[in-house]
Amino acid sequence: MINEVSFMSLTTDFWSVSAGGDQFLSLTGHCVFKDFKQQAIVLNIKPFKERHTAPNITSMIETMVEFYIPPHKIHSIVHDNAANMTLGIEATKYDSLSCFIHTSQLALQECIFNQRVVNDIIAKCKNLHSHFSKSYLATDRLGQIQKDLGHTQLVLLNDSATRWDSTYLMVERAIKLKEDLLLYLSRYESECDVNFHSYEWGLMEKISSLLQIFYLMTKHMSERYANSGDIIPHVMIAKDYVTDELTRSRLTGLNTTLTSLKESFDTAFSKYLNDMNCIIATYLDPRHKDLFDNEDYGSIRSTANIELALIEKYLKYAKEKDNREKETEVADQAAANEDDPDDAPEVEADNDFGGFKHKKVDVLEWYHARLYADKANPAVPQRDSSQPSSASETHNLTRLTIQAEINYYRSIKAIKVES
Numbered sequence: 001m002i003n004e005v006s007f008m009s010l011t012t013d014f015w016s017v018s019a020g021g022d023q024f025l026s027l028t029g030h031c032v033f034k035d036f037k038q039q040a041i042v043l044n045i046k047p048f049k050e051r052h053t054a055p056n057i058t059s060m061i062e063t064m065v066e067f068y069i070p071p072h073k074i075h076s077i078v079h080d081n082a083a084n085m086t087l088g089i090e091a092t093k094y095d096s097l098s099c100f101i102h103t104s105q106l107a108l109q110e111c112i113f114n115q116r117v118v119n120d121i122i123a124k125c126k127n128l129h130s131h132f133s134k135s136y137l138a139t140d141r142l143g144q145i146q147k148d149l150g151h152t153q154l155v156l157l158n159d160s161a162t163r164w165d166s167t168y169l170m171v172e173r174a175i176k177l178k179e180d181l182l183l184y185l186s187r188y189e190s191e192c193d194v195n196f197h198s199y200e201w202g203l204m205e206k207i208s209s210l211l212q213i214f215y216l217m218t219k220h221m222s223e224r225y226a227n228s229g230d231i232i233p234h235v236m237i238a239k240d241y242v243t244d245e246l247t248r249s250r251l252t253g254l255n256t257t258l259t260s261l262k263e264s265f266d267t268a269f270s271k272y273l274n275d276m277n278c279i280i281a282t283y284l285d286p287r288h289k290d291l292f293d294n295e296d297y298g299s300i301r302s303t304a305n306i307e308l309a310l311i312e313k314y315l316k317y318a319k320e321k322d323n324r325e326k327e328t329e330v331a332d333q334a335a336a337n338e339d340d341p342d343d344a345p346e347v348e349a350d351n352d353f354g355g356f357k358h359k360k361v362d363v364l365e366w367y368h369a370r371l372y373a374d375k376a377n378p379a380v381p382q383r384d385s386s387q388p389s390s391a392s393e394t395h396n397l398t399r400l401t402i403q404a405e406i407n408y409y410r411s412i413k414a415i416k417v418e419s
Contacts, residue, residue: 001039005031007031008069009031010029010043010074010078011027024045024047025064026044056088057084057088072324074094078096078099081098081102098271101218115256115260121204122170125156128192141188142155146177149180157169157173165215168215172208172212203253206252217234217238228278228281229288231282242258279309
């Protein structure tokens with residue numbers, strides 16, 4: 001199965017068994033086959049009995065990866081933001097990217113959930129859930145109130161320490177049941193020690209409004225077909241939302257939280273805006289073509305620079321692929337001549353790249369020109385194959401081919417997504 005894909009991205013994480021406390025390191029491959037079917041493959045799960053230091057993580061990752069996947073097929077490794085994991089992955093020879101959802105969770109924890117005013121609201125919601133979960137009578141009374149008011153019978157939700165979005169859902173449900181809860185608390189005040197003041201209900205609604213956009217981001221990025229090309233648009237949308245709320249002052253009482261969130265976009269999320277793999281993935285997605293017309297991106301993300309980075313990445317891959325093929329050819333020839341070494345052909349000590357090495361032509365451009373030699377492209381002048389090619393002809397052919405492909409991509413209209 002792995003032989004059928006050209007590239008594969010990997011995700012890795014630590015897992016623990018609650019019963020015995022054993023630690024495991026997992027490695028999952030994510031790829032797209034030629035028929036455009038996406039597949040996730042659990043490649044390995046190994047016990048991790050060593051200390052979780054960066055060098056130990058590096059050693060384990062490289063051992064697990066090279067056993068299953070040829071290194072040249074690995075596009076990137078996605079990991080969490082733990083310092084040891086980040087350093088361990090960065091010490092490998094592969095590109096890496098920190099998990100966007102985990103980055104968002106850390107930013108929300110620091111900027112929102114650690115704020116005292118927000119933490120007090122969340123604590124009250126938890127205590128209210130605990131009151132009903134421990135008493136069947138209280139739950140029955142709330143259900144009767146909902147029935148009398150003609151409301152849908154719903155229960156309060158609790159949050160989970162490992163999933164921040166559960167906190168949003170808990171707050172949202174409390175707001176949805178506001179009228180039912182106010183009536184219950186007025187009737188049975190002596191039996192419940194939790195009570196919300198009017199300003200706290202207003203603050204709760206503002207917290208829910210602020211968390212909603214991050215909840216939708218997390219939900220989308222958790223879907224099967226989410227990819228790195230979706231990260232930058234989400235970051236820009238969230239940044240614009242927070243900036244807009246600070247300007248309009250609609251979420252009064254949360255100014256400190258909003259300011260802290262805005263700063264996080266210049267720190268925690270800036271790594272995605274400067275990651276060339278994310279930039280290229282976003283640029284190649286027709287839904288986001290127009291995004292790079294935004295002046296906020298700066299010259300480093302100009303269309304010309306993105307296209308140049310894409311070309312360089314492609315040419316590098318073509319060169320590496322050709323080198324591997326030559327190495328395989330030499331190895332096969334050597335194996336074939338083991339029985340009769342006298343007949344073995346002499347191997348040139350230095351490859352002159354078909355006579356182009358000592359001429360004023362970029363070797364990478366020569367690879368790209370050779371790659372397109374048999375490709376029928378009406379936009380590119382075709383050379384008569386019966387005539388010998390010169391260095392300048394190859395140079396011009398390469399530039400025309402690249403420019404033709406760029407022009408074709410630019411001609412594709414951006415996909416307009418209806419809201």
